[in-house]
Amino acid sequence: MRSANQEPVAARTNASSMILLPVRNYDLEATLDSGQSFRWRPDNGSWTGVIGRRRVRLTGTRDGIRAETTGPAADWQWLHHYLQTGADLDAVLESFPDDAPMRDAVAACRGLRILRQDPWECLASFILSSTKQIIQIRQIIALLCERFGEPLAGSPDEPPAFAFPSPEKIASVTEAGLRACKMGFRAPHLLAAAQQIAGGKFDLGRLCHLPLEEARMELMTLRGVGGKIADCVLLFAHGFDGAFPVDVWVERALRELYFPRRQVGGKRLRHFAATHFGPHAGYAQQYLFHYMRTKFTSPGSTPNEIA
DNA sequence: TACCAGGAGAGCG
DNA sequence: CGCTCTCATGGT
Numbered sequence: 001m002r003s004a005n006q007e008p009v010a011a012r013t014n015a016s017s018m019i020l021l022p023v024r025n026y027d028l029e030a031t032l033d034s035g036q037s038f039r040w041r042p043d044n045g046s047w048t049g050v051i052g053r054r055r056v057r058l059t060g061t062r063d064g065i066r067a068e069t070t071g072p073a074a075d076w077q078w079l080h081h082y083l084q085t086g087a088d089l090d091a092v093l094e095s096f097p098d099d100a101p102m103r104d105a106v107a108a109c110r111g112l113r114i115l116r117q118d119p120w121e122c123l124a125s126f127i128l129s130s131t132k133q134i135i136q137i138r139q140i141i142a143l144l145c146e147r148f149g150e151p152l153a154g155s156p157d158e159p160p161a162f163a164f165p166s167p168e169k170i171a172s173v174t175e176a177g178l179r180a181c182k183m184g185f186r187a188p189h190l191l192a193a194a195q196q197i198a199g200g201k202f203d204l205g206r207l208c209h210l211p212l213e214e215a216r217m218e219l220m221t222l223r224g225v226g227g228k229i230a231d232c233v234l235l236f237a238h239g240f241d242g243a244f245p246v247d248v249w250v251e252r253a254l255r256e257l258y259f260p261r262r263q264v265g266g267k268r269l270r271h272f273a274a275t276h277f278g279p280h281a282g283y284a285q286q287y288l289f290h291y292m293r294t295k296f297t298s299p300g301s302t303p304n305e306i307a
Numbered sequence: 308t309a310c311c312a313g314g315a316g317a318g319c320g
Numbered sequence: 321c322g323c324t325c326t327c328a329t330g331g332t
Contacts, residue, residue, distance in 0.1 A: 035313055130314040136330065137313085184328025189315090226315045247313035267321075289313075310332090319323085 015155060017073035021065040023085045027111030028060040031083075034290045036115055036236045038125055038138045039145075039164075050145075051082050052118065055152055055161050070154050084116050092241075092280045101257035102277075102284060105291035112290055114283055115236060119204040120197065121164040122237035123219075126229045127189050136182075143181040148173060170194035189224025196222070208238045215240065235282040244273050244281045253288040 032040040032047050040049040046059040056079070059066040067079055080086060089111075096102045128144075129137045141164075148169050149162035170178070171194040178187035196202040202222065207215040212234065219230035231245035246254075246269075254269055264272075277284040 126313085129312095131312055131327085132314095132329085133312045133331080139330090179328085182329060185315095185326090186328080224315065228314060232313080245313075249313060265322085293313090312329100312331090314327105316326090318325085320321105 016068055016070050018066065018068045019073070019076050019079075020061070020063065021067060021076075021080070021083070021085055023064045023083075025089055025111045026060070026065060026083075026085070026113060027109060028058055028065060030109045030112040030290055031115065032058070034109075034112060034286060035134050035293070036232075036286065037117060038129075038134070038141045041138075050152065050161055050163060052078065053150070053152060053163050054078075055154055055158070070152070081116055084113055087113065089113065092283050095278045095280050096284050096287075097276055097278065101253070102287070105253075105284075105287040108291045108294065109287060112287055114241075114286055116239060117237045118164070119207070119233065119237040120167055123193065123204065123222075123225075123229075123233045124164070124170070124190055126232045127193060127222075127224050128183050128186050129232075130186060130224065130229070140181055140183050144178075144183075147177070147181060167194040167197040171198040186224060189222075193222050193224070207234070208240075212240050212242055216243070231282075235285075241280045241282045244277065244285045246270065246273055246285075247289070249289050249292045250285055253292045257288075 028047060029042075032049070033042075037049070040047045043057070046057050048055070048057045050056065055070045057068040065083070065085075067076070069079075093106055096106065124144075125137065125141055128140050132140070145162040145164055146160075148165035150165075152161045152163060154161060170190060173191070175187050175191055178191060183190065193202070197204060207218060210218065215234055215238065216227070216230045219225050219233055220227065225233075228245050228247055231243040234240040234243040235245060250273075251269065254273060255264060258272065258276075259269075273281070273285075
């Protein structure tokens, strides 16, 4: 990826660092705004967000991605890792089943990627996602970070930014404090997960060394974590490309695109999802999700209106 | 006002 | 298994 003629060009001032990531076929908007991360917001043609303890601004350019971050950056491995710039997207797309629904979904958002997020932030975010719209999930997480996350350094003209609060921090907060972030009945779930992780009774880092099914069962022992949320965490944070989260959008996509006007049981649908999409099924899922969401979300429509 | 949101969990037949 | 209900909150 780093042949001599495309070595990234980095620059640095005392206030911030900048780099150009040479990557082809990377749709920044589709990737950052497709419901896998909830911390990015559009900003004058760029995207601003927080990765770990860094403020980050990303801009799509003709040759790749321009990235800026506050403070010095000795290396950018953390950013390559988060954005998965080294992933072979062509090989992933090649592995998809050659049928009309997948071709349409890929054509609708070519360049959509899957990020590699921090496991705790991802788990916490998806515990909070249950029966919420994406815009509301963003609001809850923003409140959570403002109240309990560490403030991040930045120049005075920038709006304040906060790190995602650690499990230890969340574990030290009361349920009422969490409910004040508008997360409702999800508060005790988040609190219990934070306490288990902070107390060393649940090891998130161990999951990536387990087979997919075992890691999934392990996650599902947490209260508030069912199959769908477990799959999201495994796919978006642990690198399990085979994890296939099925939510209302994807279930609708499967029914309408693959089984039009046919009654299909949930069991058969899950079996189909688990066998039809190949080794990178999780990517296929994200393409279907984004395809359905962009196709029917103009403006204000909801999935239940589509039928 | 009524209905629903990238669900999970529990109760029931 | 499949269905139904509840959970909390904000938006349409």
